[in-house]
Amino acid sequence: MLLSLVLHMYSMRCVLPAAVLLGTAPTYVLAWGAWRLLSAFLPSRCYQAVDDRLYCIYQSMVLFFFENYTGVQILLYGDLPKKKENIIYLANHQSTVDWIIADILAIRQNALGHVRYVLKDGLKWLPLYGCYFSQHGGIYVKRSAKFNEKDMRNKLQRYMNAGTPMYLVIFPEGTRYNPELTKVISASQTFAAQEGFAVLKHVLTPRIKATHVAFDSMKNYLDAIYDVTVAFEGTIDDKGQRKEAPSMAEFLCKECPKIHIHIDRIDKKDVPEEQAFMRRWLHERFEIKDKLLIEFYDSVDPERRNKFPGESVNSKLSLKKTLPSLLILSGLTAGMLMTEAGRKLYVRTWIYGTLIGCLWVSIKA
Numbered sequence: 001m002l003l004s005l006v007l008h009m010y011s012m013r014c015v016l017p018a019a020v021l022l023g024t025a026p027t028y029v030l031a032w033g034a035w036r037l038l039s040a041f042l043p044s045r046c047y048q049a050v051d052d053r054l055y056c057i058y059q060s061m062v063l064f065f066f067e068n069y070t071g072v073q074i075l076l077y078g079d080l081p082k083k084k085e086n087i088i089y090l091a092n093h094q095s096t097v098d099w100i101i102a103d104i105l106a107i108r109q110n111a112l113g114h115v116r117y118v119l120k121d122g123l124k125w126l127p128l129y130g131c132y133f134s135q136h137g138g139i140y141v142k143r144s145a146k147f148n149e150k151d152m153r154n155k156l157q158r159y160m161n162a163g164t165p166m167y168l169v170i171f172p173e174g175t176r177y178n179p180e181l182t183k184v185i186s187a188s189q190t191f192a193a194q195e196g197f198a199v200l201k202h203v204l205t206p207r208i209k210a211t212h213v214a215f216d217s218m219k220n221y222l223d224a225i226y227d228v229t230v231a232f233e234g235t236i237d238d239k240g241q242r243k244e245a246p247s248m249a250e251f252l253c254k255e256c257p258k259i260h261i262h263i264d265r266i267d268k269k270d271v272p273e274e275q276a277f278m279r280r281w282l283h284e285r286f287e288i289k290d291k292l293l294i295e296f297y298d299s300v301d302p303e304r305r306n307k308f309p310g311e312s313v314n315s316k317l318s319l320k321k322t323l324p325s326l327l328i329l330s331g332l333t334a335g336m337l338m339t340e341a342g343r344k345l346y347v348r349t350w351i352y353g354t355l356i357g358c359l360w361v362s363i364k365a
Contacts, residue, residue, distance in 0.1 A: 013251035017065035024329040025128050026349035027336060028062050030059050032132065033353075043164040048137075052113030052165065055136055058105050059112050059326045064322035070254045075312040079106060084111045086166045087222040088214055089144050090282075092203045092229055092289050093171035094178070095245035101261065102169045105322060112276045114165040118152075124361040127350070131357030134364065137164060141173060146193050147209050156217040156364070166221065168214055172206035172282060179242045197283045200243065202293035202349040206286050208279040215271060225266045229289045231296045233258035233306055262292055262308045 032054055039047040067074070089102055099117070106112045116137035124130040124140045134140065139155050141147055159166065178184070188204040197205065215222070234256050237243045246256050272278045292308050299305045335344035 012274075013093065013254060014249045017069060017184035017243070017252045018249070020326070020330060021062060021065065024058075024061070024333045026346050027329055027351050028054070029128050030345070030349055031332075032135075045164075048162055048164050051136060054113075056113035056114075057328065059115070060107065060322045061329055062100065063103055063107060063112075063317060064319075064326045065252060065319045066097070067104065068319055070256070071085050072251075072254075072256055073258040074315045074317070075258055075260045075307075076263065076315050077261065077308045077310050077312050079265045080108065080226075080263045081265060081353060084109055084114070084165065086218070086221055087168070087224050087226050088211070088218070088222060089167060089169045089226045089228060090285065091169070091209065091227075092171055092286075093173045093176050093292075093319060094230070094250075095176065095232065096248045097232075097246060097251050098171065098176075098230065099169075099254075100248075101228070101259070102167070104227075104259075104317075105228070105261065105263070106167055107208045108315060109316065111165070111167050114167040116159075116168050117172045118168065118214070125358060127354040128357060129359050131353075134361055137166075140209055140361070143207075148299050149213050150210070152210070152213050153191065153217045156214065160218060162220050166218065168218075170210050170214060172208070172211050172286070173204040174207045175204070175247075177202070177204050180244055192283075197280075198287050200286060202292050202297060203286050204255055206282050208275060208282055211282055212275045212278050215268075216273065216275075219268060219273065223291060224268055225271060227264040227285050227288075229262040229287045229292050229308070231260045231293060231308070232256050233260065236297060236306070237296055258306075258363060260296065260308055260312070264288075 035050055035054065036047070039050065058125055070319060089105075091098060091101065102117075103112060105117045116139075117133065118139050118141055119133060121140045124134065126133075129311070137159055139152055141152060165237045177182070185204070189199045192199050192205040195205075215225070232245050235243050236246055247341065250256075272281050295309055296306065331348075336346055
């Protein structure tokens with residue numbers, strides 16, 4: 001019985017973060033909605049500046065739980081600039097935590113509010129968040145033949161016209177790599193071989209469309225591309241084989257002791273502009289990722305496993321950057337829930353905010 005209680009307590013460690021992150025969503029959306037109305041007749045640059053600040057506050061609270069609460073160790077390899085830049089962020093995709101990795105790097109450049117995502121179209125239906133991500137600068141895209149290039153170009157042009165700082169996150173694989181989904185991996189490898197590309201082991205064959213459209217649309221606006229490779233320590237089983245990366249819930253249960261993040265900063269002048277050449281360039285970048293991950297998971301030398309080649313920096317996030325956001329948002333939410341009128345407003349925000357958001361994204365996103 002004691003063992004069952006311990007196991008139950010262990011599995012409940014993600015409940016507090018989930019309750020706070022979801023519980024403060026209506027408060028955040030109300031604050032953002034009020035600013036959206038107030039800024040309706042102001043230049044879009046004014047709206048964006050405050051929206052970025054609000055987003056920074058919320059995501060700082062998210063990082064409180066994903067870094068400070070879990071105690072995960074962040075090991076950085078390569079070259080992460082300290083200053084803000086307008087960039088495209090390209091990374092391998094293996095877990096829902098990958099979205100947080102972009103925040104982990106951005107906050108270390110004081111660019112957290114500038115993070116915007118290229119997202120799968122189905123995510124626009126998320127309650128409250130789906131509509132907001134679109135308003136913050138996220139771009140929803142459909143796969144393959146349904147990909148709307150013109151729509152993506154138009155949205156990026158609007159952001160550039162408004163002088164919007166850009167930290168655009170793209171996962172070129174299009175779906176998460178899971179070593180247990182052998183059919184998906186096999187299909188990806190077969191496609192690469194048919195196209196004359198190197199077959200990859202620890203990443204999927206990257207898709208070019210979103211990356212090419214983003215770079216081609218913003219090539220005069222960008223400073224660089226960040227090529228980011230991520231590995232979660234603790235994802236090798238007893239037989240020495242790679243296993244599935246932790247989900248958000250598992251991560252918040254402190255099942256990942258370290259995250260290894262390798263960053264290559266690539267100047268925009270070194271990126272080919274024509275789609276055919278960029279396609280090969282992107283695949284070559286994923287070959288480099290694959291070699292890094294082969295070293296991490298499959299090195300014959302046990303001393304070289306569970307780390308990338310080269311020196312790493314243990315980067316710890318100060319509570320000064322995250323705790324104030326937690327206190328502000330949780331305090332405002334608690335204050336709202338203490339009155340009957342506040343509780344009604346809270347519930348109505350969840351209900352009507354979700355309905356209005358879904359209607360908005362069905363028309364606009």
